[in-house]
Amino acid sequence: PYVNTKDILEKANKEYYAVAAFNINNLEFLQAIVEGGIEKKSPLIIETSEGAMKYAGMGDPLRGASLFVKMVREFADSLDIPIALHLDHGKNFKYIISAIKAGYSSVMIDASDKPLEENLKATKDIVRIAHAAGVSVEAELGKLAGIEDNVASAESVLVNPDEAKYFVEETQVDFLAPAIGTSHGAFKFKGEAKLDFDRLKKVKELTKMPLVLHGASSVVQEMVEIAENYGADFGGSKGVPSDILKETVRLGINKVNTDTDLRMAFIAGLREFLQNNPKEFDPRKYMETAKSYVKKVVSDRLELLGSANKA
Numbered sequence: 001p002y003v004n005t006k007d008i009l010e011k012a013n014k015e016y017y018a019v020a021a022f023n024i025n026n027l028e029f030l031q032a033i034v035e036g037g038i039e040k041k042s043p044l045i046i047e048t049s050e051g052a053m054k055y056a057g058m059g060d061p062l063r064g065a066s067l068f069v070k071m072v073r074e075f076a077d078s079l080d081i082p083i084a085l086h087l088d089h090g091k092n093f094k095y096i097i098s099a100i101k102a103g104y105s106s107v108m109i110d111a112s113d114k115p116l117e118e119n120l121k122a123t124k125d126i127v128r129i130a131h132a133a134g135v136s137v138e139a140e141l142g143k144l145a146g147i148e149d150n151v152a153s154a155e156s157v158l159v160n161p162d163e164a165k166y167f168v169e170e171t172q173v174d175f176l177a178p179a180i181g182t183s184h185g186a187f188k189f190k191g192e193a194k195l196d197f198d199r200l201k202k203v204k205e206l207t208k209m210p211l212v213l214h215g216a217s218s219v220v221q222e223m224v225e226i227a228e229n230y231g232a233d234f235g236g237s238k239g240v241p242s243d244i245l246k247e248t249v250r251l252g253i254n255k256v257n258t259d260t261d262l263r264m265a266f267i268a269g270l271r272e273f274l275q276n277n278p279k280e281f282d283p284r285k286y287m288e289t290a291k292s293y294v295k296k297v298v299s300d301r302l303e304l305l306g307s308a309n310k311a
């Protein structure tokens with residue numbers, strides 16, 4: 001069934017496991033993610049960025065939003081596993097309202113680059129509208145390092161746990177993304193991977209609510225090797241190691257945003273197939289390996305996060 005993200009995350013919060021939130025831009029990634037969820041009997045959170053809405057809607061975000069709602073609902077309504085659709089990194093008021101209007105389960109208002117009081121106000125505005133429409137809300141505190149909103153901030157600004165307590169009480173958001181040292185993309189750490197577990201622990205103790213980890217891709221070595229075997233150059237790529245990811249779940253992370261790992265799996269499969277099948281030009285054939293590799297990464301992640309058999 002098509003459900004509200006909050007329902008999925010409240011259960012995960014109570015039982016201390018996490019649910020992956022997988023980004024999509026097209027049909028093929030959605031198919032592969034759904035296949036993984038079916039195989040693992042796991043709840044799924046499908047999420048789209050504002051860029052994905054523009055991409056699918058050919059420049060019209062409301063058309064993109066409604067296309068994604070229709071695609072996800074079609075799968076969700078025909079399956080036993082709970083599936084929610086989330087707007088990821090909503091920054092533009094128009095896009096957030098378009099997602100709510102189209103029928104998204106939840107939206108993120110990402111004003112974490114603003115001073116606290118501005119973040120508070122923007123979040124309160126969205127919570128008021130979203131909750132009136134039965135839509136749940138995610139907000140972010142602190143800043144990811146790396147490229148975020150096209151600003152390459154070398155340093156991440158880590159969450160202040162006391163600020164987090166105040167923020168969630170004031171805004172009544174449904175789930176919170178505390179920045180604890182991750183960053184988006186495939187180049188998360190120069191040296192050793194390190195996250196601020198202490199801050200995470202404090203935020204959980206103070207807020208007791210479902211928490212979100214952004215920049216949570218692991219950069220799966222198996223996929224890097226296959227892709228590089230067939231011409232990719234992913235030198236220097238490094239993600240969140242599985243043991244560190246598991247520790248964040250133990251400490252209270254319940255939603256794990258994953259995009260890069262699926263992108264790398266897809267391109268690895270596509271490169272491999274195209275190199276080995278020069279005569280093929282049927283899209284249902286030449287994207288098969290790519291989709292199977294995405295499904296594999298999805299299934300492994302659902303297992304690792306503990307949401308398998310929780311549908």
Ligand SMILES: O=C(COP(=O)(O)O)N(O)CCCCOP(=O)(O)O
Binds near residue numbers: 052
């Ligand atoms: O936190 C994450 C995932 O981080 P990851 O890079 O570790 O997978 N996300 O929020 C996904 C970010 C998606 C960015 O999408 P656009 O390129 O369309 O703007």
Ligand code: NA
Binds near residue numbers: 087
């Ligand atoms: Na999000």
Ligand SMILES: [Zn+2]
Binds near residue numbers: 089184214215257
């Ligand atoms: Zn993110």
